[in-house]
Amino acid sequence: MIRDAERTRRRLLEAATAEFAELGIAGARVNRIAEVAGCNxxxxYAYYGSKDQLFDAVFTTHVGDFLDRVRFDxxxxxxYAGRLFDYFEANPAAQRLAVWYRLERPTSSRLDAVVEVNRVRLDELARAQSDGLLPAHYTPAALLALVQSISTxxxxxxxxxxxxAPPDVERRRAAVVDAVRRLTA
Amino acid sequence: MIRDAERTRRRLLEAATAEFAELGIAGARVNRIAEVAGCNxxxxYAYYGSKDQLFDAVFTTHVGDFLDRVRFDxxxxxxYAGRLFDYFEANPAAQRLAVWYRLERPTSSRLDAVVEVNRVRLDELARAQSDGLLPAHYTPAALLALVQSISTxxxxxxxxxxxxAPPDVERRRAAVVDAVRRLTA
DNA sequence: ACCTTCTAACCGACTGGTTGGTTATTTCCA
DNA sequence: TGGAAATAACCAACCAGTCGGTTAGAAGGT
Known part of the structure; x- marks a missing residue:
């Protein structure tokens, strides 16, 4: 096996993503992650420092991927609600990671990137409202929470x-989009 | 200290509720639960069998409490959305327990009580629709999911x-109730 | 083309401490 | 006095994290 640090890093991150998404931080086992990644x-520990730091690396990677792929409008x-629905439908691991993060990292220093994205989106919502592109019967903060929760x-x-209620993805997606349409009509 | 089996059971359940709500199943420590409960x-293990069974006891207790206190209409x-909002606002531990349950007990045998409650509620929604008390542009299954997610x-x-977006409970509650009103108008 | 040197990548084996769970024994009340 | 309630002490398995040492392969001189 040829040596390739970048490849080893990536395989560790992939294995960690699967392990953390399924079992969370407390439930994940570093032995298993290393074994699945096919390395020692x-x-x-050389590449990621600790179990917690490895989780942070996994999570921030997925946040970045999410922001790149799901455009906000x-x-x-x-x-936007439809795209959000599609993203989490295609990446169930991403949503589980987000929930583990919320449950298991309550006191950790917040991710500046996420704080900033929230701020930008609230500003955009407020501007859309004052431009008449969006009704103003909900505050920007309420709109953000409602759209996010309906989509998921x-x-x-x-x-x-x-x-x-057996799953019917297309029907569910339609209901999500329609619900957000009604709230913003 | 006088001996009282029922009291010990209850204190164990209370300590376990706090521990599981904060740390989940994998993160909870049975030593800590026993210590907080003030017993060995x-x-x-005599009363609840195992860590997992203790979690199940905690969770089913809270499901029962929830069903008793939050009337469905x-x-x-x-x-209903308002009452749901109030309940989780007053019992944040209950909501965390529900999320841990969803994440950490995916393959376990489902709780028959919850399955039954879901079925009954879908029937009630369908009847309300055919009685003209509720618009029919969403399926009962969609209504249930939308109301539940908006409330939380x-x-x-x-x-x-x-x-x-600094918390403002009253405003949030109003937005929840209003959103459900709009979807069912 | 060949040998030497150097370094980053890699690993087996280990550690101190913790885990969920058990057992032998004592304590208390009906 | 018999049985339930409670406990201290214990255990094997497992945990995250570390350490001394090995090896692949690039760099550089001749």
Whole structure:
């Protein structure tokens, strides 16, 4: 096997993504991550420092990927909701990572990038409202929370839900887009 | 200290609720639970069998409490959304437990009580629709998911959100109720 | 083309401490 | 006095993290 530091780094990150998405920080096992990545555990510590820092590397990578791929448009919130729905439908691991992050890293220093994105989006929503592109019966903060939660409505349902209401992705997507359209009509 | 099996059981359940709500199943420590409950770890195993079974006891207890306290009304979904919002605002631990359950117990046997409640509510929504008490542009399954996610919109936001949009409980509650009203108008 | 030197990449084996879970024994009340 | 309640002490397995040492392969001189 030829030596390739970048490849080893990447394989560790991929293995860690799968492990953390499935089991969270407390449930993840560094031995398993190294084993799946096909390298020694010591490399994990050489490249990422600690289990927690490895999680942070995984998470910030996925935040970046999310911001690159899902365009925000304050003037077309139903469209944004649809893209959000599609992204999490295609990347269930990304959503699980976000939830683990919320549950298991409450006191950690917040990600400046996320704070900044929130701020920019609230500004865009306020501008769209004053430009008349968006009704003003909700505050920008409320709009952001509502759109985000509606877009992820089904993936945050209890696991028993699917037994009673079998999944129908297209119908769900339509309901999400339509709900946001009604709220911004 | 007088001996009281029921009291010990209860204190263990209370300590376990706090521990599991904060740290999840994998992060919880049985030693700490026993210590906080003020009793020996062996009592935990005598009464609840294992760490996982203790979590199940905690969770089913909270599901029962939730169903007792938050009345469902298919003909008044905005009212239900308000009560849901209030409940989780007053019991943040309950919501965290529900999220841990979803993340950490994916393959476990589903709770029959929850499956049954889902079924009953979908039936009630369908009946309210055919009785003309509720518009029919969303399926009962969509309504359930939308109302549930809107009611918990703020508590499922990323932790960075509050830095940019400082909490205002009354305003948030009003937005939740209003959003559900708009969707069911 | 060949040998030497140097370094980053890599690994097996280990450690101190912690984990969920058990058992032998004692304490207390009906 | 018998049985339930409670405990201290214990255990094997596992955990995150470390360390001394090995090796592939690039660099550089001749």
């Amino acid at each position: 555990k010591a490399m994990l 304050a003037a077309d919130l139903p469209g 409505a089904w993936s945050s349902m209890n696991p028993e839900y699917d037994l009673v | 770890k062996a009592m935990l 298919a003909a008044d979904l905005p009212g 919109a703020w508590s499922s936001m990323n932790p960075e959100y509050d830095l940019v």
